[in-house]
Amino acid sequence: MTLRGLFISFEGIDGAGKSTHIDALAQAFRAQGRAVTLTREPGGTPLAEKLRTLVLNDPMDAMTEALLVFAARRDHLQQVIEPALARAEVVLCDRFTDATFAYQGGGRGFDLNTLSYLEQLVQTTQAPEANFVRQPDLTIWFDLAPEIAAQRLAGVRVPDKFEAQPADFFARVRAGYLARCEAHAQRFARIEADQSREAVWADVLTVFQKQGWLGQVLPA
């Protein structure tokens, strides 16, 4: 059987629990013989990581922020994501374009039509066919109330520009994710992230097993 590449993104407000499960998923795929590329946005290439530092730390208007995250995304797609998919790898990406719609669109109120235009422009590739717009095959959305996320992050690390935002910003980000989930229901899986780590992990695994992408996974 010919394996095809899989592009999976992980989304949620800051502190929702994405990172807690991405490494374990990478291990599960590797244990089942798949090559995995673990990456993140903004970032994933030397150039995109430089842009990440600017976006997470420097004050700027919402359009500048959107243009920088899409510039980083273009480099990341060209240098890392498309080549890994062409090698039939599993790409596990901590955030992708849904984050731009949620943070710059929902959180900062930037125009959604402009974001859609940039999404088409930046994500158009010639593989697997001419003018194909790359999207994740699956997006796992860790949905968590901003108040719980804030409690989980309190004291864990020094907050960056986004993490320092008030609860109403994250309420708008969460609403942005809900709108994307409803508009792209075929690729979204919403996980109730207010459960224990074990229960969240079980729900995440079930999504992959239902797709037929993972078999039985032994406990770590």
Ligand SMILES: Nc1ncnc2c1ncn2[C@@H]1O[C@H](COP(=O)(O)OP(=O)(O)OP(=O)(O)O)[C@@H](O)[C@H]1O
């Ligand atoms: N189900 C859970 N219950 C309680 N605490 C949790 C749970 N999942 C993760 N945490 C803790 O919450 C904090 C945030 O988790 P994590 O770093 O995985 O979130 P994240 O979504 O990757 O955040 P960010 O996007 O800001 O990097 C960590 O201290 C983690 O140990």
Ligand SMILES: Cc1cn([C@H]2C[C@H](O)[C@@H](COP(=O)(O)O)O2)c(=O)[nH]c1=O
């Ligand atoms: C891709 C993307 C990300 N952001 C924001 C969301 C987070 O606050 C940070 C990334 O930090 P993390 O700890 O790696 O989750 O960047 C954004 O505003 N727009 C985007 O497109």
